[in-house]
Amino acid sequence: MVRYYILFDNYEQGLALHDLLDGAGVSNRITPAPAAARGKLCCGMSLLVEADMIDRAREVIQDNNAVYHSIVPMDNQLQAKRDRYC
Amino acid sequence: MIYLDNAATTIHKPPCVVRAVTEALTSLGNASRGAHEGALATNRLVYRTRRKLASFFGCPESEKVIFTCNSTEALNIAICGTLHEGDHVITTVLEHNSVLRPLYRMQNERGVSLGFVPADKQGCIDYADFERMIRPQTRAIVCTHASNLTGNMLDIRRIGRIAKEHKLLFIVDASQTAGAVPIDMVQMGISLLCFTGHKSMMGPQGTGGLCINGDIEIEPLKTGGSGVQSFLTEQPREYPTRLEAGTLNGHGIAGLSAAVDFISQTGIDVIRAHEQELARTFYRLITGIPDIHIYGDHTSDERSPIVALNIADLDSAIVADELAYSYGIATRAGAHCAPLMHKALGTQEQGAVRFSFGFYNTIGECEAAAEALRQIADRRVL
Numbered sequence: 001m002v003r004y005y006i007l008f009d010n011y012e013q014g015l016a017l018h019d020l021l022d023g024a025g026v027s028n029r030i031t032p033a034p035a036a037a038r039g040k041l042c043c044g045m046s047l048l049v050e051a052d053m054i055d056r057a058r059e060v061i062q063d064n065n066a067v068y069h070s071i072v073p074m075d076n077q078l079q080a081k082r083d084r085y086c
Numbered sequence: 087m088i089y090l091d092n093a094a095t096t097i098h099k100p101p102c103v104v105r106a107v108t109e110a111l112t113s114l115g116n117a118s119r120g121a122h123e124g125a126l127a128t129n130r131l132v133y134r135t136r137r138k139l140a141s142f143f144g145c146p147e148s149e150k151v152i153f154t155c156n157s158t159e160a161l162n163i164a165i166c167g168t169l170h171e172g173d174h175v176i177t178t179v180l181e182h183n184s185v186l187r188p189l190y191r192m193q194n195e196r197g198v199s200l201g202f203v204p205a206d207k208q209g210c211i212d213y214a215d216f217e218r219m220i221r222p223q224t225r226a227i228v229c230t231h232a233s234n235l236t237g238n239m240l241d242i243r244r245i246g247r248i249a250k251e252h253k254l255l256f257i258v259d260a261s262q263t264a265g266a267v268p269i270d271m272v273q274m275g276i277s278l279l280c281f282t283g284h285k286s287m288m289g290p291q292g293t294g295g296l297c298i299n300g301d302i303e304i305e306p307l308k309t310g311g312s313g314v315q316s317f318l319t320e321q322p323r324e325y326p327t328r329l330e331a332g333t334l335n336g337h338g339i340a341g342l343s344a345a346v347d348f349i350s351q352t353g354i355d356v357i358r359a360h361e362q363e364l365a366r367t368f369y370r371l372i373t374g375i376p377d378i379h380i381y382g383d384h385t386s387d388e389r390s391p392i393v394a395l396n397i398a399d400l401d402s403a404i405v406a407d408e409l410a411y412s413y414g415i416a417t418r419a420g421a422h423c424a425p426l427m428h429k430a431l432g433t434q435e436q437g438a439v440r441f442s443f444g445f446y447n448t449i450g451e452c453e454a455a456a457e458a459l460r461q462i463a464d465r466r467v468l
Contacts, residue, residue: 032402032403032407032420033403035402035403035419035421035435035436035437036435044421077401077467078400078404078408078462079465079467
Protein backbone atom coordinates (compact mmCIF):
# COMPACT_ATOMS: atom_id res chain seq x y z
CA MET A 1 0.00 0.00 0.00
CA VAL A 2 1.43 3.36 -1.05
CA ARG A 3 1.47 6.33 1.35
CA TYR A 4 2.71 9.84 0.64
CA TYR A 5 5.25 11.79 2.64
CA ILE A 6 5.35 15.56 2.22
CA LEU A 7 8.88 16.76 2.97
CA PHE A 8 10.11 20.21 4.01
CA ASP A 9 13.26 22.27 4.33
CA ASN A 10 12.45 23.08 7.94
CA TYR A 11 9.91 22.42 10.69
CA GLU A 12 8.19 25.81 10.26
CA GLN A 13 7.13 24.95 6.71
CA GLY A 14 5.84 21.58 7.89
CA LEU A 15 3.82 22.94 10.79
CA ALA A 16 2.33 25.64 8.56
CA LEU A 17 1.07 23.10 6.02
CA HIS A 18 -0.13 20.82 8.80
CA ASP A 19 -2.37 23.64 10.06
CA LEU A 20 -3.63 24.34 6.53
CA LEU A 21 -4.47 20.69 5.86
CA ASP A 22 -6.18 20.33 9.24
CA GLY A 23 -8.16 23.48 8.54
CA ALA A 24 -9.31 22.06 5.19
CA GLY A 25 -10.27 18.73 6.74
CA VAL A 26 -7.53 16.81 4.90
CA SER A 27 -6.42 14.05 7.20
CA ASN A 28 -2.66 14.02 7.73
CA ARG A 29 -0.26 13.50 10.56
CA ILE A 30 3.22 14.60 11.53
CA THR A 31 5.76 11.81 11.28
CA PRO A 32 9.56 11.50 11.12
CA ALA A 33 10.73 11.90 7.53
CA PRO A 34 11.79 8.48 6.23
CA ALA A 35 15.53 8.41 5.66
CA ALA A 36 15.02 6.75 2.29
CA ALA A 37 12.76 9.59 1.11
CA ARG A 38 14.24 12.72 2.53
CA GLY A 39 17.72 12.97 1.08
CA LYS A 40 20.35 14.95 2.93
CA LEU A 41 18.86 18.41 2.87
CA CYS A 42 15.33 17.96 4.18
CA CYS A 43 14.35 18.36 7.80
CA GLY A 44 13.46 15.49 10.12
CA MET A 45 9.68 15.90 10.01
CA SER A 46 7.20 15.11 7.28
CA LEU A 47 3.44 14.96 6.84
CA LEU A 48 2.04 11.52 6.15
CA VAL A 49 -0.99 11.54 3.85
CA GLU A 50 -2.81 8.39 2.78
CA ALA A 51 -3.37 7.77 -0.94
CA ASP A 52 -7.07 8.71 -0.89
CA MET A 53 -6.24 12.17 0.45
CA ILE A 54 -3.19 13.16 -1.56
CA ASP A 55 -5.06 14.92 -4.38
CA ARG A 56 -6.93 17.12 -1.89
CA ALA A 57 -3.65 17.84 -0.12
CA ARG A 58 -2.14 19.02 -3.42
CA GLU A 59 -5.12 21.31 -3.95
CA VAL A 60 -4.66 22.87 -0.50
CA ILE A 61 -0.97 23.40 -1.23
CA GLN A 62 -1.75 25.08 -4.53
CA ASP A 63 -4.58 27.24 -3.17
CA ASN A 64 -2.41 28.54 -0.34
CA ASN A 65 0.96 28.68 -2.12
CA ALA A 66 2.23 26.49 0.71
CA VAL A 67 5.97 25.87 0.76
CA TYR A 68 7.29 22.31 0.81
CA HIS A 69 10.29 20.41 -0.49
CA SER A 70 8.79 17.41 -2.24
CA ILE A 71 6.10 14.73 -2.09
CA VAL A 72 7.41 11.18 -2.03
CA PRO A 73 5.31 8.01 -2.41
CA MET A 74 6.52 5.02 -0.39
CA ASP A 75 5.30 1.49 0.14
CA ASN A 76 4.33 0.77 3.73
CA GLN A 77 7.08 -1.36 5.26
CA LEU A 78 4.88 -2.71 8.06
CA GLN A 79 1.76 -4.84 8.04
CA ALA A 80 -1.26 -3.38 9.83
CA LYS A 81 -1.17 -3.87 13.58
CA ARG A 82 -2.93 -7.09 14.50
CA ASP A 83 -3.30 -9.41 17.42
CA ARG A 84 -0.27 -11.55 16.87
CA TYR A 85 -1.86 -14.50 18.75
CA CYS A 86 -4.92 -14.72 16.46
CA MET B 87 3.74 8.60 26.67
CA ILE B 88 6.81 6.55 27.50
CA TYR B 89 9.59 9.07 26.98
CA LEU B 90 12.84 7.49 25.80
CA ASP B 91 14.48 10.50 24.14
CA ASN B 92 16.43 11.78 27.11
CA ALA B 93 19.59 12.24 25.03
CA ALA B 94 17.71 15.04 23.23
CA THR B 95 16.31 16.56 26.41
CA THR B 96 14.92 15.29 29.68
CA ILE B 97 11.19 15.93 29.71
CA HIS B 98 10.65 15.01 33.37
CA LYS B 99 12.32 17.51 35.69
CA PRO B 100 12.68 17.27 39.46
CA PRO B 101 9.84 19.15 41.21
CA CYS B 102 12.38 21.45 42.89
CA VAL B 103 13.46 22.67 39.43
CA VAL B 104 9.89 23.54 38.48
CA ARG B 105 9.40 25.39 41.78
CA ALA B 106 12.67 27.30 41.41
CA VAL B 107 11.82 28.54 37.89
CA THR B 108 8.27 29.44 38.90
CA GLU B 109 9.47 31.45 41.89
CA ALA B 110 12.19 33.12 39.82
CA LEU B 111 9.65 34.30 37.24
CA THR B 112 8.02 36.54 39.82
CA SER B 113 11.04 37.68 41.79
CA LEU B 114 14.18 38.18 39.72
CA GLY B 115 15.55 41.47 38.39
CA ASN B 116 18.49 41.80 36.02
CA ALA B 117 21.85 40.61 37.37
CA SER B 118 24.59 43.29 37.49
CA ARG B 119 22.11 46.01 36.52
CA GLY B 120 21.58 48.07 39.64
CA ALA B 121 21.74 47.55 43.37
CA HIS B 122 18.08 47.22 44.22
CA GLU B 123 16.70 44.07 45.73
CA GLY B 124 15.43 42.58 42.45
CA ALA B 125 18.80 42.92 40.72
CA LEU B 126 20.70 41.76 43.78
CA ALA B 127 18.52 38.68 44.13
CA THR B 128 19.63 37.62 40.65
CA ASN B 129 23.25 38.58 41.34
CA ARG B 130 23.26 36.37 44.40
CA LEU B 131 21.62 33.52 42.53
CA VAL B 132 24.11 33.74 39.65
CA TYR B 133 27.07 34.01 42.03
CA ARG B 134 26.00 31.00 44.08
CA THR B 135 25.20 28.92 41.01
CA ARG B 136 28.64 29.64 39.55
CA ARG B 137 30.25 28.43 42.75
CA LYS B 138 28.02 25.38 42.84
CA LEU B 139 28.84 24.46 39.23
CA ALA B 140 32.58 25.06 39.77
CA SER B 141 32.49 22.61 42.65
CA PHE B 142 30.30 20.17 40.68
CA PHE B 143 32.72 20.03 37.72
CA GLY B 144 36.02 20.56 39.56
CA CYS B 145 36.61 23.95 37.94
CA PRO B 146 39.27 25.72 40.06
CA GLU B 147 37.90 29.29 39.72
CA SER B 148 34.17 29.95 39.91
CA GLU B 149 34.47 33.24 37.96
CA LYS B 150 35.53 31.07 35.04
CA VAL B 151 32.18 29.34 34.89
CA ILE B 152 30.46 31.11 31.98
CA PHE B 153 26.72 30.83 31.51
CA THR B 154 25.53 30.07 27.98
CA CYS B 155 22.19 29.05 26.51
CA ASN B 156 23.34 25.51 25.71
CA SER B 157 26.35 23.33 24.85
CA THR B 158 26.38 24.58 21.28
CA GLU B 159 26.96 28.16 22.37
CA ALA B 160 29.66 27.05 24.82
CA LEU B 161 31.40 25.02 22.10
CA ASN B 162 31.23 27.92 19.66
CA ILE B 163 32.84 30.21 22.24
CA ALA B 164 35.49 27.63 23.11
CA ILE B 165 36.34 26.73 19.51
CA CYS B 166 35.99 30.09 17.76
CA GLY B 167 37.47 31.97 20.71
CA THR B 168 40.73 30.05 20.92
CA LEU B 169 41.72 28.91 17.41
CA HIS B 170 43.94 31.01 15.17
CA GLU B 171 45.07 31.05 11.54
CA GLY B 172 47.09 27.94 10.73
CA ASP B 173 46.21 25.98 13.88
CA HIS B 174 45.67 22.22 13.67
CA VAL B 175 42.92 20.50 15.68
CA ILE B 176 42.37 16.84 16.43
CA THR B 177 38.79 15.67 16.86
CA THR B 178 36.86 12.43 16.33
CA VAL B 179 34.16 11.05 14.07
CA LEU B 180 31.94 10.60 17.12
CA GLU B 181 31.19 14.32 17.26
CA HIS B 182 27.85 16.08 17.08
CA ASN B 183 27.38 18.96 14.64
CA SER B 184 27.75 21.32 17.63
CA VAL B 185 31.46 20.46 17.47
CA LEU B 186 31.80 19.73 13.76
CA ARG B 187 30.18 22.86 12.36
CA PRO B 188 32.24 25.36 14.41
CA LEU B 189 35.34 23.40 13.41
CA TYR B 190 34.38 23.41 9.73
CA ARG B 191 33.74 27.13 10.06
CA MET B 192 37.25 27.66 11.46
CA GLN B 193 38.61 25.54 8.63
CA ASN B 194 36.92 27.80 6.07
CA GLU B 195 37.46 31.17 7.74
CA ARG B 196 40.83 30.79 9.45
CA GLY B 197 42.56 28.02 7.56
CA VAL B 198 42.45 25.72 10.58
CA SER B 199 43.31 22.15 9.60
CA LEU B 200 41.40 19.21 11.08
CA GLY B 201 42.32 15.62 11.86
CA PHE B 202 39.61 13.09 12.64
CA VAL B 203 40.26 10.07 14.86
CA PRO B 204 38.33 7.28 13.11
CA ALA B 205 35.99 4.73 14.69
CA ASP B 206 35.41 1.08 13.91
CA LYS B 207 32.05 -0.54 13.14
CA GLN B 208 31.21 -0.55 16.86
CA GLY B 209 31.98 3.14 17.15
CA CYS B 210 35.18 2.53 19.15
CA ILE B 211 38.36 4.55 18.69
CA ASP B 212 42.06 3.76 19.06
CA TYR B 213 43.50 6.23 21.60
CA ALA B 214 46.93 5.97 20.03
CA ASP B 215 45.49 7.83 17.03
CA PHE B 216 45.44 11.05 19.06
CA GLU B 217 49.22 10.87 19.55
CA ARG B 218 49.80 9.77 15.96
CA MET B 219 47.97 12.82 14.65
CA ILE B 220 49.81 15.45 16.68
CA ARG B 221 51.86 17.90 14.61
CA PRO B 222 53.88 20.99 15.53
CA GLN B 223 50.86 23.16 14.61
CA THR B 224 48.40 21.18 16.75
CA ARG B 225 46.67 23.56 19.11
CA ALA B 226 43.78 21.56 20.55
CA ILE B 227 41.96 18.29 20.96
CA VAL B 228 38.19 18.69 20.80
CA CYS B 229 36.04 15.70 21.58
CA THR B 230 32.84 14.46 23.07
CA HIS B 231 32.68 12.66 26.41
CA ALA B 232 30.11 10.24 24.99
CA SER B 233 28.62 9.66 21.54
CA ASN B 234 25.03 10.87 21.32
CA LEU B 235 24.37 8.05 18.85
CA THR B 236 26.03 4.90 20.20
CA GLY B 237 26.41 5.91 23.86
CA ASN B 238 30.08 4.85 23.76
CA MET B 239 32.01 6.91 26.28
CA LEU B 240 35.55 8.12 25.68
CA ASP B 241 38.27 7.82 28.33
CA ILE B 242 38.59 11.55 28.93
CA ARG B 243 41.27 11.16 31.58
CA ARG B 244 43.45 9.27 29.09
CA ILE B 245 42.98 11.85 26.35
CA GLY B 246 43.58 14.60 28.94
CA ARG B 247 46.97 13.10 29.75
CA ILE B 248 47.93 13.16 26.07
CA ALA B 249 46.81 16.78 25.77
CA LYS B 250 48.75 17.80 28.87
CA GLU B 251 51.90 16.01 27.75
CA HIS B 252 51.85 17.86 24.44
CA LYS B 253 50.66 21.19 25.92
CA LEU B 254 47.41 21.16 23.92
CA LEU B 255 44.09 22.72 24.80
CA PHE B 256 41.60 20.01 25.64
CA ILE B 257 38.00 21.00 24.86
CA VAL B 258 35.34 18.51 25.98
CA ASP B 259 31.70 18.34 24.89
CA ALA B 260 29.91 16.95 27.95
CA SER B 261 26.40 17.29 26.50
CA GLN B 262 25.59 13.62 27.09
CA THR B 263 27.35 13.18 30.42
CA ALA B 264 27.12 16.33 32.56
CA GLY B 265 24.87 15.45 35.48
CA ALA B 266 24.99 11.72 34.82
CA VAL B 267 28.71 10.96 35.08
CA PRO B 268 31.15 12.45 37.62
CA ILE B 269 33.41 15.04 35.95
CA ASP B 270 36.46 16.67 37.52
CA MET B 271 38.21 19.05 35.14
CA VAL B 272 41.51 19.06 37.00
CA GLN B 273 41.75 15.31 37.49
CA MET B 274 40.69 14.67 33.88
CA GLY B 275 42.98 17.32 32.42
CA ILE B 276 40.14 19.23 30.76
CA SER B 277 40.94 22.81 29.69
CA LEU B 278 37.45 23.83 28.57
CA LEU B 279 34.30 21.95 29.54
CA CYS B 280 31.10 22.62 27.59
CA PHE B 281 27.81 21.44 29.09
CA THR B 282 24.10 21.86 28.67
CA GLY B 283 21.57 22.22 31.48
CA HIS B 284 18.53 20.52 29.97
CA LYS B 285 19.69 16.94 29.40
CA SER B 286 21.15 14.82 32.22
CA MET B 287 21.41 17.90 34.43
CA MET B 288 17.58 17.89 34.37
CA GLY B 289 17.45 21.70 34.32
CA PRO B 290 15.57 24.05 31.97
CA GLN B 291 16.22 24.42 28.25
CA GLY B 292 18.19 27.59 27.48
CA THR B 293 20.80 26.87 30.13
CA GLY B 294 24.34 25.60 29.89
CA GLY B 295 27.87 26.72 30.38
CA LEU B 296 31.56 26.82 29.64
CA CYS B 297 34.03 26.06 32.44
CA ILE B 298 37.60 27.30 32.01
CA ASN B 299 40.49 25.58 33.77
CA GLY B 300 43.49 27.90 34.02
CA ASP B 301 44.74 31.00 32.23
CA ILE B 302 43.23 30.56 28.80
CA GLU B 303 42.63 33.54 26.52
CA ILE B 304 39.23 33.26 24.87
CA GLU B 305 37.97 35.96 22.54
CA PRO B 306 34.25 36.66 22.97
CA LEU B 307 31.75 35.44 20.41
CA LYS B 308 29.39 38.33 21.21
CA THR B 309 29.85 41.74 22.77
CA GLY B 310 27.39 44.12 24.39
CA GLY B 311 25.91 45.18 27.68
CA SER B 312 27.64 43.92 30.78
CA GLY B 313 26.36 46.23 33.49
CA VAL B 314 29.95 47.21 34.29
CA GLN B 315 32.61 49.46 32.70
CA SER B 316 29.96 51.02 30.46
CA PHE B 317 32.29 53.64 28.93
CA LEU B 318 34.70 51.06 27.55
CA THR B 319 34.34 50.63 23.80
CA GLU B 320 35.33 46.98 24.04
CA GLN B 321 34.00 44.09 26.05
CA PRO B 322 35.60 44.05 29.52
CA ARG B 323 38.45 41.52 29.67
CA GLU B 324 37.67 40.02 33.06
CA TYR B 325 35.91 36.67 33.29
CA PRO B 326 33.02 35.97 33.40
CA THR B 327 31.98 39.38 31.98
CA ARG B 328 34.22 38.90 28.94
CA LEU B 329 32.05 36.09 27.63
CA GLU B 330 28.62 37.01 28.99
CA ALA B 331 27.30 40.01 27.01
CA GLY B 332 23.59 40.71 27.47
CA THR B 333 21.08 39.76 30.13
CA LEU B 334 21.63 36.31 31.57
CA ASN B 335 18.86 33.72 31.64
CA GLY B 336 18.25 34.24 35.35
CA HIS B 337 15.03 32.23 35.40
CA GLY B 338 16.76 29.30 33.75
CA ILE B 339 19.80 29.60 36.01
CA ALA B 340 17.47 29.38 39.02
CA GLY B 341 16.23 26.05 37.67
CA LEU B 342 19.76 24.89 36.88
CA SER B 343 20.84 25.71 40.41
CA ALA B 344 18.00 23.63 41.84
CA ALA B 345 18.88 20.81 39.42
CA VAL B 346 22.49 20.72 40.66
CA ASP B 347 21.18 20.54 44.23
CA PHE B 348 18.88 17.69 43.27
CA ILE B 349 21.69 15.71 41.64
CA SER B 350 24.04 16.32 44.57
CA GLN B 351 21.43 15.31 47.13
CA THR B 352 20.30 12.24 45.17
CA GLY B 353 23.87 11.21 44.36
CA ILE B 354 25.30 11.18 40.88
CA ASP B 355 26.35 7.55 41.41
CA VAL B 356 22.76 6.61 42.29
CA ILE B 357 21.49 8.37 39.14
CA ARG B 358 24.14 6.72 36.98
CA ALA B 359 23.49 3.25 38.41
CA HIS B 360 19.76 3.54 37.73
CA GLU B 361 20.21 4.79 34.17
CA GLN B 362 22.77 2.07 33.46
CA GLU B 363 20.41 -0.59 34.76
CA LEU B 364 17.65 0.69 32.47
CA ALA B 365 19.88 0.60 29.39
CA ARG B 366 21.32 -2.82 30.26
CA THR B 367 17.84 -4.27 30.87
CA PHE B 368 16.53 -2.94 27.57
CA TYR B 369 19.61 -4.23 25.73
CA ARG B 370 19.20 -7.69 27.27
CA LEU B 371 15.50 -7.82 26.36
CA ILE B 372 15.98 -6.91 22.71
CA THR B 373 19.09 -8.90 21.79
CA GLY B 374 17.02 -11.93 20.80
CA ILE B 375 14.76 -10.09 18.36
CA PRO B 376 15.36 -11.51 14.86
CA ASP B 377 17.34 -9.27 12.48
CA ILE B 378 17.94 -6.58 15.10
CA HIS B 379 21.18 -4.65 14.72
CA ILE B 380 22.39 -2.82 17.83
CA TYR B 381 25.14 -0.21 17.47
CA GLY B 382 27.92 0.63 19.88
CA ASP B 383 30.12 -1.27 22.29
CA HIS B 384 27.85 -2.79 24.93
CA THR B 385 30.59 -4.92 26.50
CA SER B 386 31.77 -1.94 28.54
CA ASP B 387 30.10 -0.22 31.50
CA GLU B 388 31.67 3.06 30.38
CA ARG B 389 28.60 4.07 28.48
CA SER B 390 25.91 6.67 28.30
CA PRO B 391 22.42 5.09 28.71
CA ILE B 392 21.72 4.93 24.99
CA VAL B 393 20.76 1.98 22.79
CA ALA B 394 20.68 2.73 19.05
CA LEU B 395 19.41 0.09 16.66
CA ASN B 396 17.78 -0.92 13.42
CA ILE B 397 15.51 -3.81 12.51
CA ALA B 398 16.73 -5.42 9.29
CA ASP B 399 16.38 -2.82 6.54
CA LEU B 400 13.33 -1.04 7.97
CA ASP B 401 13.62 2.71 7.68
CA SER B 402 14.48 4.06 11.14
CA ALA B 403 11.83 6.78 10.78
CA ILE B 404 9.11 4.20 10.07
CA VAL B 405 10.07 2.28 13.22
CA ALA B 406 10.17 5.44 15.37
CA ASP B 407 6.84 6.56 13.94
CA GLU B 408 5.24 3.21 14.68
CA LEU B 409 6.62 3.27 18.23
CA ALA B 410 5.13 6.72 18.76
CA TYR B 411 1.83 6.29 16.90
CA SER B 412 0.82 2.79 17.94
CA TYR B 413 2.62 2.37 21.27
CA GLY B 414 3.07 5.89 22.64
CA ILE B 415 6.83 5.48 22.91
CA ALA B 416 9.01 8.52 22.09
CA THR B 417 12.39 7.77 20.51
CA ARG B 418 14.57 9.56 17.98
CA ALA B 419 15.14 8.37 14.43
CA GLY B 420 17.35 9.74 11.68
CA ALA B 421 20.83 11.19 11.74
CA HIS B 422 21.00 12.66 15.25
CA CYS B 423 23.22 15.55 14.02
CA ALA B 424 26.11 13.05 14.01
CA PRO B 425 26.92 12.59 10.30
CA LEU B 426 30.43 11.17 10.67
CA MET B 427 29.35 8.64 13.29
CA HIS B 428 26.58 7.39 11.00
CA LYS B 429 29.09 7.08 8.15
CA ALA B 430 31.43 5.07 10.39
CA LEU B 431 28.58 2.76 11.35
CA GLY B 432 27.35 2.51 7.76
CA THR B 433 23.92 3.90 8.68
CA GLN B 434 23.89 7.18 6.77
CA GLU B 435 21.07 5.93 4.51
CA GLN B 436 18.97 4.04 7.05
CA GLY B 437 19.57 6.23 10.07
CA ALA B 438 19.00 4.52 13.42
CA VAL B 439 16.38 4.43 16.15
CA ARG B 440 17.81 5.77 19.37
CA PHE B 441 16.42 4.83 22.78
CA SER B 442 17.90 6.99 25.53
CA PHE B 443 17.05 6.53 29.19
CA GLY B 444 16.78 9.00 32.02
CA PHE B 445 16.49 9.06 35.78
CA TYR B 446 12.69 9.08 35.77
CA ASN B 447 12.31 6.03 33.50
CA THR B 448 11.37 2.66 34.94
CA ILE B 449 12.18 -0.98 34.22
CA GLY B 450 8.52 -1.44 33.26
CA GLU B 451 8.95 1.15 30.51
CA CYS B 452 12.02 -0.71 29.22
CA GLU B 453 9.97 -3.91 29.08
CA ALA B 454 7.12 -2.19 27.24
CA ALA B 455 9.53 -0.69 24.69
CA ALA B 456 11.22 -4.06 24.11
CA GLU B 457 7.86 -5.76 23.58
CA ALA B 458 6.78 -3.04 21.13
CA LEU B 459 10.00 -3.54 19.15
CA ARG B 460 9.44 -7.27 19.08
CA GLN B 461 5.93 -6.78 17.66
CA ILE B 462 7.13 -4.29 15.05
CA ALA B 463 9.86 -6.68 13.93
CA ASP B 464 7.19 -9.34 13.60
CA ARG B 465 5.10 -7.10 11.31
CA ARG B 466 7.76 -6.46 8.69
CA VAL B 467 6.58 -6.78 5.09
CA LEU B 468 8.93 -9.43 3.72
